Amino acid sequence: MEQEIRSIINQKVGAVKTKDVNKATDIFGPNVISYDVVGDLKYTGKAAVKKRLEEWLSTLDQVVDFEMTDLHITFSEEVGNCSSLNHIVAKTVNGDELNMYWRETNCFVRVDGEVKIIHTHSSVPFSTENGMASIGLKPDASSISSTYNEVSTDRVKIAKRSYEAFQNQQKEVLEELFSDDFSFSSPNDKHLSKAQFFELCYPFSEKVKRYEFVKIAESGEDVYITYRCTAEGQPPFINTELMKIKDGKILSVKVFFGGDQ
16 A cells, blocks of 8 residues: 555645646545645535635645655555645745645545545644744754654665655755765765765755655665656656665665666
8 A cells, every 4th residue: 555655645746736636636535534724624525625725726826846745654455644744835826935834644545446535634833822823844854863763663664764855855864864884886976985975966856856666675684676756957767776774774875777767
């Protein structure tokens, strides 16, 4: 179910970026229950959720970027859950700029062979002093890293977390995930140290929009990941990487360029 959940997340991200209400609504089950950050106390049913999405997206003239960061996914064969910190950068129809984070939780079930969202809950904290929503908050990267290390030492999850951190420019998270003697190699780079990686390779994170995992395999301390990367100013590309992970730390990364689209 994990890959189906990630596919739904990717569809939602793409739909919000393009303001495609139909694609943004298709991911929900017919009897979905939504607790939104504004409006009514509760929205019930796919039609109500679609109407709310139409109202929200109609206030935006242009969506510059939208992402669902700090993903935490749990799942079984029939049920799944995902929490995230969502971030949008947009221009409103009134000419204002919107740049905010909010919290979101989605619950998934398999219905007639398809995984759908049956409950979604969005919220932002509020100030007890003035009763106003705290829409200017940003996630604390060091806090995200600490929480992740407490809940998971699984190699595949650590590998996926490194891509998420790179995509979201969470340098502190990567610094924590990489071992002190970390080594990075690619056809263009031979055995870069941790410091050299951040100097020469990390700046590319500013261009990365999304990673999509194509294939993942694990053998001992090794994790093999084939991914499709979408980056600003160039066509999507596919690479395969070999990560060596031990005791919760990434010891090395070897990159092999190219692959079928």
